[in-house]
Amino acid sequence: MRLSFLGAAGEVTGSCYLVDTGEIRFLIDCGMFQGGRDAARKNRAAFPFDARGIAFVLLSHAHIDHSGLLPLLVARGFSGAIYATPATCDLLGVMLPDSGHLQEREAEYAGRDAKPLYTVAEAQASLRHLVPVEYGAEVNPHARVSCVMRDAGHILGSAILEVRLGGTKLVFSGDLGQPGHPIVRDPAAVAEADVLLVESTYGDRNHKNLAQTLDEFAYALDDTLAARKGNVVIPAFAVGRTQDILYFIAKLRRENRVRPCDVYVDSPMAVAATRITLAHPELQDRESLGMDEWLKGGAGGRIHFTEDVADSMRINAIRSGAVIISASGMCDGGRIKHHLKYNIARRECAIVFAGFQAQGTLGRRIVDGARRVNIYGESYPVRAKVFTIGGLSAHADRDALLGWLGKFRALPRRCWVVHGEPLAAQALRDAIEARYGWRAAVPAPRQTVEL
Ligand SMILES: [Zn+2]
Numbered sequence: 001m002r003l004s005f006l007g008a009a010g011e012v013t014g015s016c017y018l019v020d021t022g023e024i025r026f027l028i029d030c031g032m033f034q035g036g037r038d039a040a041r042k043n044r045a046a047f048p049f050d051a052r053g054i055a056f057v058l059l060s061h062a063h064i065d066h067s068g069l070l071p072l073l074v075a076r077g078f079s080g081a082i083y084a085t086p087a088t089c090d091l092l093g094v095m096l097p098d099s100g101h102l103q104e105r106e107a108e109y110a111g112r113d114a115k116p117l118y119t120v121a122e123a124q125a126s127l128r129h130l131v132p133v134e135y136g137a138e139v140n141p142h143a144r145v146s147c148v149m150r151d152a153g154h155i156l157g158s159a160i161l162e163v164r165l166g167g168t169k170l171v172f173s174g175d176l177g178q179p180g181h182p183i184v185r186d187p188a189a190v191a192e193a194d195v196l197l198v199e200s201t202y203g204d205r206n207h208k209n210l211a212q213t214l215d216e217f218a219y220a221l222d223d224t225l226a227a228r229k230g231n232v233v234i235p236a237f238a239v240g241r242t243q244d245i246l247y248f249i250a251k252l253r254r255e256n257r258v259r260p261c262d263v264y265v266d267s268p269m270a271v272a273a274t275r276i277t278l279a280h281p282e283l284q285d286r287e288s289l290g291m292d293e294w295l296k297g298g299a300g301g302r303i304h305f306t307e308d309v310a311d312s313m314r315i316n317a318i319r320s321g322a323v324i325i326s327a328s329g330m331c332d333g334g335r336i337k338h339h340l341k342y343n344i345a346r347r348e349c350a351i352v353f354a355g356f357q358a359q360g361t362l363g364r365r366i367v368d369g370a371r372r373v374n375i376y377g378e379s380y381p382v383r384a385k386v387f388t389i390g391g392l393s394a395h396a397d398r399d400a401l402l403g404w405l406g407k408f409r410a411l412p413r414r415c416w417v418v419h420g421e422p423l424a425a426q427a428l429r430d431a432i433e434a435r436y437g438w439r440a441a442v443p444a445p446r447q448t449v450e451l
Contacts, residue, residue, distance in 0.1 A: 001019070001020065001021050001022060001165060001166075001168065001450070001451040002019075002020040002448055002449065002450055002451065003017060003018070003019055003020075003170075003195070003448070003449050003451055004017065004018040004020070004048075004446065004447070004448040004449075005017060005416070005418065005443040005444070005445065005446065005447050005448075005449075006018055006046065006047075006048070006445075006446060007029075007031055007033065007042075007046070007445070008029075008031065008065070008199075008418050008419040009418055009442075009443045009444060009445045009446075009447065010420075010421070010422050010425060010442065010443075010444065010445055011033075011358075011420075011421060011445075012065070012201055012356065012358055012419055012420060012421060013031065013032065013033050013034040013035060013039070013065040013358065014031050014032065014033035014034075014042060014043075014046065014065060015029040015031035015060070015065055015066045015418075015419060016028075016029050016030050016031055016046070016069070017029065017172070017197065017418075018049060018054075019163075019165070019170070021144070021145070021165055021166070023142075023144070024055040024142055024145070025049065025053055025054055025055060026054060026055045026056050026057065026058065026080075026141070026142075026145070027054055027056075027057045027058070027073075028057075028058050028059075028060070028161060028163070028172050028197075029057075029058075029059060029060055029066045029067070029172075029174075030057055030059070030066075030067060030068075030069045030070045030073050030082075031063075031064065031065040031066040031067060031068055031069060032064050032065055032067075032068025032069050032099070033046070033065075034064065034065050034068075034330070034332065034358065034361075035330060035332055035358040035359065035360040035361040035364075037360070038360075039360075040117075043069065043072075043117055044117065046069055046072070047069075047072070047073070047076065048446070050077070051073050051074075051076035051077045051078040052076075052077035052078065052079070054073070054078050054080060055080050055141065055142060056080040056081045056082070056083065056141040056142070057070070057073070057078075057080065057081075057082040057083065057129075058083050058141075058147050058161050058163065058172075059082055059083060059084040059088060059159075060152065060158065060159050060160070060161055060172060060174030060175065061084075061085075061088055061152065061154060061155055061157060061158035061159060061174055061175060062084075062087075062088045062091035062092050062095055062155065062156075062157060062158075062239060063155065063175065063237070063239065063240075064095060064099055066174070066175070067084075067088075067092060067095070067096065068096075068099050070082060070092075070096060070126045070129075071096055071099070071100060071118040071119075071122045071123040071125070071126040072117060072118050072122070073126070074122065074125055074126040074129060075118055075122045075125070075126075078129070079129075080129065080141075081129055081130075081131040081141060082126070082129045082130050082131065083131050083133050083139055083141065083147060083149075084130060084131075084132065084133065084157070084159075085132065085133060085134065085135060085149055085157040085158075085159050086132040086133075086134065086157070087156045087157025087276065087280050087283055088156075088157035088158070088159070089130045089132045089157075090157070090276045090279070090280075091156065091157060091239055091273060091276055092127060092130060093127055094269060094272040094273070094276075095239065095269065096123040096124075096126060096127060097120050097123045097124055097127075098268070098269050099118075099123060100116070100118055100119050100120035100121070100122060100123030100124075101120050102333060102334075103116035103117045103118055103119070104116045104119055104120060133147075133149055134149075135149055135150060135151055135159070136148060136149075136150070137149075144165065144166050145163065145164065145165055146163070146164045147161055147162065147163045147164075148161075148162045149161060149162075150162065150188035150190065151184075151185050151187065151188045151283075152173070152174045152175060152176055152177060152187050152188070153176065153177030153178075153179070153181065153184045153185050153186050153187035153188070154174065154175040154176060154177040154184065154187075154240070154394050154395065155175075155177075155184065155239055155240035155394060156183070156184065156239070156240065156243075156273075156276065156277050156280060156283055157280075157283070158174060158175060158177065158184070159174055160172065160173055160174050160176070160187065160188060160190060161174060162190065162193075165451075168194045168195060168451060169192065169193050169194045169195070170193065170194065170195040170196075170197070170451075171190055171193035171195070171196050171197070171412075172197045173196075173197060173198045173199050173404070174199065175199055175201070175394075175395060175419065176198075176199055176395065176396040176400070176401065176404055177394055177395070177396060178207065178393060178394065178395065178396050178397060178400050179396070179400055179403070180210065181244070181394060182244060182247050182248070182285070183243055183244060183247060183277065183284055183285065184240075184283070184284070184285060184394075185283070185284075185285045186285070187396065187404055189404070189407040190404075190407065190408065191407065191408060191409045192408060192409055192410055192412075193408065193412040194412060194413045194414070195412060195413060195414045195415075195416075195451055196408075196412040196414070196415045196416070197415075197416050197418050198401065198404075198405065198415065198416070198417055198418070198428070198432075199395070199396075199401075199418060199419035199420065200401065200417045200418065200419060200420030200424050200425045200427075200428040200429075201356060201395045201419060201420050201424065202356075202393065202395050202396065202397045202398055202401070202420075202424065203398055203401060203417065203420050203424040203425055203426075203427050203428025203429075203431070204398060204423055204424040204426075204427035204428070205397065205398055205424075206397040206398050206399050207390050207391045207393050207397040208389075208390045208391040209391060210391050210392075212391065213389050213390065213391025213392055214248060214251070214252065214257075214391075216387065216389045217248060217252070217352070217354075217387075217389050217392075218252050218257045218258050220232065220350055220352050220385075220387040220389070221249075221252070221258045221261065221323065222257075222258050222259065223350070223385075224348070224349065224350040224385065225258075225259065225261055225320070225321055225323070226259055228347075228348040228349075228350075229320040229321070229348055230319075230320055230343070230346060230347075230348030230349035230350060230384070231318060231319070231320060231321070231322045231323070231324060231343050231346075231349050231350075232322070232323045232324065232349070232350050232351075232352055233324045233326070233336070233339045233340060233343050233344075233349065233350070233351045233352070233384070234323065234324065234325045234326075234351075234352045234353075234354065235326065235327070235328065235329050235330065235331050235336045235340075235351070235353065235355075235363055236270070236325050236326070236327060236329050236354065236355065237327060237328070237329035237355060238267045238269035238270035238272075238273050238327040238328075238329075239269065239270075239273040240273075240394050241329055241354065241355050241392075241394060242265060242267065242270040242273065242274065242325055242327070243273065243274055243277050244354075244392060244394065245325055245354060245392070246263070246265070246274070246303065246325070248392065249261075249263060249323065260302075261321060261322070261323050262302050262304065262318075262321060262322050262323065263302065263303045263304065263322075263323045263325065264304045264306060264315050264322055264323065264324045264325065264326075265303065265304065265305050265306070265325050265326075266306045266311075266312050266315060266324060266325065266326040266335050266339070267325075267326050267327040267334065267335060268307050269327060270305075270325065270326075270327060271305045271306075271307055274305070312335055312338070313338075315339065316338065316339075316342045320348070324339050324343075326339050329355045329363070330355075330356075330357050330358055330361040330362070330363040330364070331357075331361060331362035331363040331366070332361045332362055332363070337362070337375050337376065340362075340373075340375055340380075341375045341376065341378075341380065343384055344366075344373070344375075344380050344381075344382055344383070344384050345380045345381050345382075345383050345384070346383060346384060347383045347384065347385075349384040349385070350384055350385040350386070350387055351366065351384050351385070351386050351387070352387045352389060353366075353367055353386070353387065353388045353389070354389050354392040354393075355392070355393065355394070356393065356395065358421075359421065362375070366382060366386055367386065367388055369386075370382055398427070398428065398431065401428060402428075402431060402432070402435060405432060405436065406435075406436070411436070411437070411438050412438065414439075414441075414449075414451070415432065415438050415439065415440040415441070416440065416441055416442070416443050416449075417429045417432070417440055417441070417442050418442075418443065420442075422442070425442040426442060428440075429441065429442050
């Protein structure tokens, strides 16, 4: 039996693993590479296999870096089932067509001969392959393969995959959430694995604690809106992060720690994802129940969900007092770029980063202190105040990753550290060896190992 690391090896995007049992081949995740010039090339060359020969796909969650190449897989002839939790299926229903739309737009922008990676129609077609699987239910996509999904506590519907292949149990952590994170539940503990793949996005550091993070967030909001009379721009993934930010703003308002403000959620996807989140109260943890109350104005401020382009453009005219939440989370596409364009050069404004910024993205350049940045071909000075608040991450930090690993009762026979930039992955590997005495390895991109 062989396992190939086709993506998210030494990096955080392009999550995709090929399992070849000798009898059948299947994929775990089928994610898009994102960020950097190389991403487009890597996406086009992502499948070193015949898509028609893949029997099925097991999907950890809806984020595009885990699911975004499913339409391409189907377009290339894949005809099997894609197993995912019901909430993931709901989210993909809006996310994949949106991704197809972005691909079409990028191709248009690139010129006459450019072909989109896939189209909206191809994305729609891929949705017909989805098979929803509840947490804890066993599915048998093949006579000798079974899979159980457990709550990974990362975003709505996110799953840890426990896959049985004959006598071997392979566990894929997917993206693990941070215990105590709002809305989603804490990651489920897993007790045993023969082969373990664990993510390492934050393998080399711990998040600031939540209380301190909320203090900083409250300061960023009040300092900008009340004292300096500017706008706050928050780049946020539409799915997960946007709902978290809304939750925290409402919490700060309820506790009277920030003044009433106008919050604009400017992303059709974020609006849809918020609706889907509210439609799955069974997945919310206790402290987040009643979330719809604060969304309906319990925050004491106004939350505006903009859907069409005209609404979005009206926000450009607002000079002060607005909190603008928009996607993409790493500023490499989407409406956020317009909001940065209108606010980044203004001293009285602030940009608040609450999520991971991958190498090669505009978000990363701003976080790293660039004096000037290019947005849609024009250069802008970075005069707005830049805040990076680390404690809101939807990813487990180093201690939480080690804590989750510590719940295994026995040492996995093999352990690979995936889904992390090289330093983070190496750091987690070292920590796993030092703390638990397991032998772990960081796979190279496209490496194939014998199980
Ligand atoms: Zn994710």
